[in-house]
Every structure is written in C-alpha cells, then in structure tokens.
Amino acid sequence: MVGPGGDVRPRELRRAARLRRGPARCDRPRLRSRRTAQGRRTPARRRGGAWPSRAPRRRPQQLYEGIDLGAEGAEGLITYMRTDSVRVAAEAQEAARQWISARVGGEYLPDAPPAYRSRGSAQEAHEAIRPSEVRHEPKSVGRFLTKDQLALYRLIWERFLASQMMPAVYDTVSAEIEAGRCLFRAQGATLKFKGFTAVYEESREDEAPSEEDAEGAVPQLQEGEVLRLSGLEPKQHFTQPPPRFTEASLIKVLEELGIGRPSTYASILGTIINERGYVRRDRKALVPSELGMAVTDKLKPYFPEIMDVEFTAQMEDHLDKIEEGERTWVETVREFYVPFQKDLTRAKKEMGSEKAGEPTGETCPECGEELLRRRGRFGMFLACSGYPGCKYTRNVDGTERAGDEPTGEACPTCGKPMVVKFGRFGKFIACSGYPECKTTKPVTLGIACPEPGCTGQLAARRSKRGRVFYGCSAYPACRFVVWQRPVPEPCPKCGATFTTERAARGRVIRRCAREACDFEREVETTVA
Incomplete structure (x- = not known):
C-alpha cells in the first residue's frame, strides 16, 4: 500500500457524455412533500413547502379557482389539479417554446415538443397540472400570492417549462488509479450544457449528499502520469433499512400500485389516521397503532384477497372498464361477492373475539377471578374476568393503569x-x-378566555382533521380560538393576559395573542 506522499498512476481513463433529462410536468402526487427510498426530498419540499396531504389539496385549489391579480382581475393560475395525467395541449407547448426561445435561447429547444407517457391507470380527461398562462411568471404575480402559494406556483411553472427543454449535458470522467497493489476509482462530472437546468434546478439543501451528488470535477489526467498521493480516507457504508412512510411517500406508493386517485388520496389518509386510528403520526413519520396491527392480524388469515394490495388496484381497473363499457357491474360484483361470502362465513366460525379476552392463568388481586388479556385503544392490558362487578385493570408490564x-x-x-x-x-x-x-x-389550561363577558377558560381541542387547537370551554356560546399553545405569561408590551408559544426550527418563539401587538421574544431552551 502506498502511503501519503507516495506516487500513484492513472491506469485507465474513460470519458463520456451523460444526459440528464428534464422532469415530466407536474401531476398531482408530485406536488407533495415526500422522501424516496433513497432518502431524497422531492420537489414540493425542495421548493419551499413541507405540507401534509390536506395542504396540497387547498393550495392548488386556490391557484386553480383564481387569484386577484390587481388590474387584470381574478384569474386562475393553473389548470385542473386533481389529475395524474401528463398530457399537455399543443397550444400550451407552443406558448412554452416561444417563451424559452425568447428568454433563454433557441438552442434550449428540442426539434419537437417532448412527449411523455402517463401510467396505465391514469385518467386522461384533463391535462397535466401546468400554468394556465406561461406569461404569468412567478416574479410578476408573486406580490399577489402568499408564501406557500408562490412556492407551489413557482414549482409548477418552472417544472412545466423545464419539461419542454433540452436535456442537460455533462462530461463524465472515470479513472482507475494504481497505488501499489491497490486499485482506486475516481468519478466526476462537469456541466457542459445547462439545458433545462437553466430554468429549473431541484434544490438539495439540508440533505445528505448521495453518491451522484458527490461527483465533482476530476482534474485533467493522462494515462501513466505520476500523481502525488495526498491522503487516503477509509470509509465503510452500511445498508440502511427503509424509512417509515410519510404521508407523501405513502401516496407515491399508492400511485405506483394503482390504488386510489388524486382526488381520493387525502381522504384515504384521513380515514386511517384520523377516523379509524389505524396509524398515528410521529412527527412526519406514519407509525401503525396497536389497533391497526390488531385489525391487520385479524383480517389477513381470513380475508387474504381483500388484504392484498393488488385487490384494490384490480378493483379500480374493473371500475374503469365498467365506465368504458368493457365490463358489466353485475359480473364484477359476482366475482367479488361469491368468494367473499365464503371467507366471511369461515371468519364468523373460526375468528376469535377480541372482547372475550385471552386467559392468563393469573388471579385478580381484588376478587380472585381470572385475569384476561384484552386489547384497548392504547394497546394490550390485563382486566378482571368478573367485569363489570370487578373493574380491576393493570398494564401488561405490571404497572397500574x-x-x-x-x-x-x-x-x-x-x-x-x-x-x-x-x-x-x-x-x-x-x-x-x-x-x-x-x-x-x-381539561382547561387555567387561562381565562379573553373575550369580553366570557367566563370560560382555554382548553386544548382537536379539529376533525386531527390538528390541535385551543378554544374556549364555554363553546358553543363562545367561539374564541387560537392555534398556537397559550402560555400564562402576560404580554409586557400591551398587557394581554397571555402569550402564545410556537416551536420552529429548534427555536421556541412567544408572541402576544393580540394581532395588533407585535411583541415577540425567543425563549431559552434548557438541555437536560
């Protein structure tokens, strides 16, 4: 092995050109923040928004319905947004080509407009999501949009124009370098032609660089020339398990499997998270709950076809064929119901009851009856079989509930x-x-409601979508609401009875609860 300061020699050099093609224009799932299996953030997050599934449903809706552009009046800035199509009207492509030719240069235009193929189950009734008018550049309409609206519109506008441009061209170099008995390989790439990146470049800030990102420019080398070794950095890489799903990465998988439609993704997530409680949020990650795992474990042995992800995708395909007249609904229902009825009959006979509980062999310390292992909404626990006469319960680990x-x-x-x-x-x-x-x-926070004449106190509540807010305990007589957590600290500037607290990017900020007051201060956080 050659040590630092020794001589090494390039043994083989390979040079080539690599094309990086522009993205397909936006469809609905691409508007969401997600992480791929490789851990990279996708466009919505990169371009300035980390939104839950319900947020991308609102913001595109606002851009589609219309924004007041001052003297021009209200105008819809994007096309219909509940679509998974990548089809674009010829008029829109021509408008994009004219803008690119005038603003960027004719060399950035391909000979013919690019054609993209939608996935097999995509509904082509609508165009892809694109700006309704290319002339409405983000910088010209930015003053009429909120921060999140502008970030989303810029993503749609830039991505659409990039989809109509030439690929970026990179000069790549791969070198095999001899160092004694060892052989090392260096790879690099330099940008030769900007192509679509002149308009749209996906930012990769605050991400761990991938191998592709780590490629840099390799200096000019000649085979056989003598190089001086400055140092060796031994590194070991381990295969990481796949991360938990986020809302957006789960939606991406639903799209790939052909389950659901862009208009139903948010309701699917709302059902399993908020309504049924099969999944809970842990920051951005989706974690299966005890109830979700119990339901899955109960259903899989008795309803294997329904629990197979291909069942839903196949049913979506059958429904499309019914709409197109290629299948009859009677045939589809019969194919489903006949085997389902057999599975249901078997489940009624063989499936054990969760309400009955499982015997543990332990006796109740209060009445002497047997303790049963039961499942509640918070997980497994032990309860007396003499219920309701005896209400003794304890956690499985032996601690009292x-x-x-x-x-x-x-x-x-x-x-x-x-x-x-x-x-x-x-x-x-x-x-x-x-x-x-x-x-x-x-249970109230001990903070009096600020509404005049109200005797209620502020308490934490949850919206239908699962978001925590703080409202008056006298609701519905008093409808006072605040979204940030109230803190019983009077405002030193205006004398308001409480301030609100919000954590963001590792900082805790307290602000006055009154909109007219601009008091704000950062709270020092203690580290245990």
Missing part, C-alpha cells in the same frame, strides 16, 4: 361527581355516572 381522578365538581346534568379520565387524546373531565350520563368537558 391510570385511574379516574376526582375533581371536586358535581355533574351539571345528574349531580354525580365529575372525574378526570384518560382518553385517546389525553385527559378530559367526565361524569362518574357513565354510561348512564355522558356529560364531558375538556
């Missing part, structure tokens, strides 16, 4: 004591007479 805590209040409906309970979304106050009395109210 959180019980009801008295509040000292009486139920306004039936007069029984109110207690603090622990539910799916945290603490709440409920009548101890449940299920006969279903009176509940939220």
Whole structure:
C-alpha cells in the first residue's frame, strides 16, 4: 500500500457524455412533500413547502379557482389539479417554446415538443397540472400570492417549462488509479450544457449528499502520469433499512400500485389516521397503532384477497372498464361477492373475539377471578374476568393503569361527581355516572378566555382533521380560538393576559395573542 506522499498512476481513463433529462410536468402526487427510498426530498419540499396531504389539496385549489391579480382581475393560475395525467395541449407547448426561445435561447429547444407517457391507470380527461398562462411568471404575480402559494406556483411553472427543454449535458470522467497493489476509482462530472437546468434546478439543501451528488470535477489526467498521493480516507457504508412512510411517500406508493386517485388520496389518509386510528403520526413519520396491527392480524388469515394490495388496484381497473363499457357491474360484483361470502362465513366460525379476552392463568388481586388479556385503544392490558362487578385493570408490564381522578365538581346534568379520565387524546373531565350520563368537558389550561363577558377558560381541542387547537370551554356560546399553545405569561408590551408559544426550527418563539401587538421574544431552551 502506498502511503501519503507516495506516487500513484492513472491506469485507465474513460470519458463520456451523460444526459440528464428534464422532469415530466407536474401531476398531482408530485406536488407533495415526500422522501424516496433513497432518502431524497422531492420537489414540493425542495421548493419551499413541507405540507401534509390536506395542504396540497387547498393550495392548488386556490391557484386553480383564481387569484386577484390587481388590474387584470381574478384569474386562475393553473389548470385542473386533481389529475395524474401528463398530457399537455399543443397550444400550451407552443406558448412554452416561444417563451424559452425568447428568454433563454433557441438552442434550449428540442426539434419537437417532448412527449411523455402517463401510467396505465391514469385518467386522461384533463391535462397535466401546468400554468394556465406561461406569461404569468412567478416574479410578476408573486406580490399577489402568499408564501406557500408562490412556492407551489413557482414549482409548477418552472417544472412545466423545464419539461419542454433540452436535456442537460455533462462530461463524465472515470479513472482507475494504481497505488501499489491497490486499485482506486475516481468519478466526476462537469456541466457542459445547462439545458433545462437553466430554468429549473431541484434544490438539495439540508440533505445528505448521495453518491451522484458527490461527483465533482476530476482534474485533467493522462494515462501513466505520476500523481502525488495526498491522503487516503477509509470509509465503510452500511445498508440502511427503509424509512417509515410519510404521508407523501405513502401516496407515491399508492400511485405506483394503482390504488386510489388524486382526488381520493387525502381522504384515504384521513380515514386511517384520523377516523379509524389505524396509524398515528410521529412527527412526519406514519407509525401503525396497536389497533391497526390488531385489525391487520385479524383480517389477513381470513380475508387474504381483500388484504392484498393488488385487490384494490384490480378493483379500480374493473371500475374503469365498467365506465368504458368493457365490463358489466353485475359480473364484477359476482366475482367479488361469491368468494367473499365464503371467507366471511369461515371468519364468523373460526375468528376469535377480541372482547372475550385471552386467559392468563393469573388471579385478580381484588376478587380472585381470572385475569384476561384484552386489547384497548392504547394497546394490550390485563382486566378482571368478573367485569363489570370487578373493574380491576393493570398494564401488561405490571404497572397500574391510570385511574379516574376526582375533581371536586358535581355533574351539571345528574349531580354525580365529575372525574378526570384518560382518553385517546389525553385527559378530559367526565361524569362518574357513565354510561348512564355522558356529560364531558375538556381539561382547561387555567387561562381565562379573553373575550369580553366570557367566563370560560382555554382548553386544548382537536379539529376533525386531527390538528390541535385551543378554544374556549364555554363553546358553543363562545367561539374564541387560537392555534398556537397559550402560555400564562402576560404580554409586557400591551398587557394581554397571555402569550402564545410556537416551536420552529429548534427555536421556541412567544408572541402576544393580540394581532395588533407585535411583541415577540425567543425563549431559552434548557438541555437536560
């Protein structure tokens, strides 16, 4: 092995040209923030937005319905956005070619407009998502758009123009270098012709560089010339497990498998996350819940065809054929229902009941009856088989489950004591007479509602989409709402009774709750 300062020699040099083609114009799934299996961020995140699935549904809708452009009036800036097609009208392609020729140069135009192929199940009733008028450049309409609207419009506008341009051309060099008995390989690439990157370049800020990104310019080399070795850096790479799905990466897989449509992706995620609770969010990652895993484990042995991802994709294809007159709905329903009925009959006979619980062989310390292993919305727990006569429960690991805590209040409906309970979304106050009395109210933050004449207090709530907000406990009589967490710290500038707190990019910012007040300060965070 040659050490630093020794001589090495290039043994073989290979030079070639590499084309990097422009992206296909936008379709619906490409508007979302996601990470691929290789860990790279995709366009929506790169171009300035990290949005959940419901956000891309709103912002394109706003751009499509129309934006007030001042003297020009309200105008829709993009074409219909619930589409997975990549088809573009000839008039739009011609407008793009004229802009490219005038602004960038004729050498950036291919001889004929590029043609892209949609995936097999794509619905071609609409064009691809593109700017309705190329003349509306992002910089000219930016003052009429919000930050997120502008980021999304710039992505659509630049990506569409890039899809009509020549590929970028790179000169590549691959060199095999001898160092004693060892052989090393160096690769590099230099940009020869900008092509579509003159208009659109996907930013890769704050990402770990990939092998492709690591390629740099290799200095001019000649075979056999003597080089001085400056140093060797031994590195070891390990194969990483695939990351958990995010909303957008899951949508990408649904698209690849032919499951769902651009107009249904958000509702699919809303069902499994918010409505059914089969999946929970851990920051941006989607994590299966205990309930989700239990339902899957129960259904897979008895309904293997329905639980197969190909079933839904095949059903989507059959529905398309019914619409086109190639299949009858009776035939499709019969093919599904006959085997399903057999599976359902078998499941009714053989599938065990989750409500019955599994015997553990342990006895209840309070009444002596057998303890059963049951599954709740928070996971597995042990409960007495003598329920409801005996209500003893404990966690599987042996710790006691959180019980009801008295509040000292009486139920306004039936007069029984109110207690603090622990539910799916945290603490709440409920009548101890449940299920006969279903009176509940939220646990407040101890901060008085700022609305004049209101005696309520602020409490954490959840919207239908699962987002936490803070509203008055006197709702619906009082509809005061704030989205950032209230903090019982008066504003030193205007005297407001509380401030709000928001964490962003490793910083914690407190602001006055009053819109007219500009008080703001950063809170020092302590590290344990």
